[in-house]
Amino acid sequence: MSSDSSSPEADEKRPRGKVAALIGAAREQFEELVGIPVEGVSGVEKAEDGWxxxxxxxxxxxxxxxxxxxxxxxxxxxxxxxxxxxxRVRRYTRGRADAL
Known part of the structure; x- marks a missing residue:
């Protein structure tokens, strides 16, 4: 029997990268502290003493x-x-795009 590396079980066993783990930690801690759901991540960058x-x-x-x-x-x-x-750096309605 062959193993399917794209199965959900394989995804759960695959180690997450450091950046992915940091993003997950940021989402989880933010939602717990602020109490509003995170819909997505639009950026990540290394800072002098963290991320x-x-x-x-x-x-x-x-x-x-x-x-x-x-x-x-x-x-x-x-x-x-x-x-x-x-x-918070910006507030907007979902259907409104930024001007280019």
Whole structure:
């Protein structure tokens, strides 16, 4: 019998990379502390003494969903991956794009 490396069981056994683990830690800690769901990650970069992760979070769910209120947050993690601080840098409605 051959093993399927793309199966969910194989994914659970595959070790996560350091950056993926840091992103997961940022999402989890932010959601627990702030109490709003993270919808996605739009950036990650190495900082002098840790990492900065940029998250997109749903602040107010509305109907229709295109008018839901979202926000961009930067989350600072220390070198151990613990949340050191966060700040909201932008608020926007889901259906509205930035001007280019």
């Amino acid at each position: 900065t992760v940029t998250l997109e979070a749903v602040e107010l769910l509305r109907v229709p969903d295109t008018v839901s209120l979202l926000a961009t947050y930067t989350v600072d993690l220390d070198s151990e991956g613990d949340l050191a601080g966060y700040r």
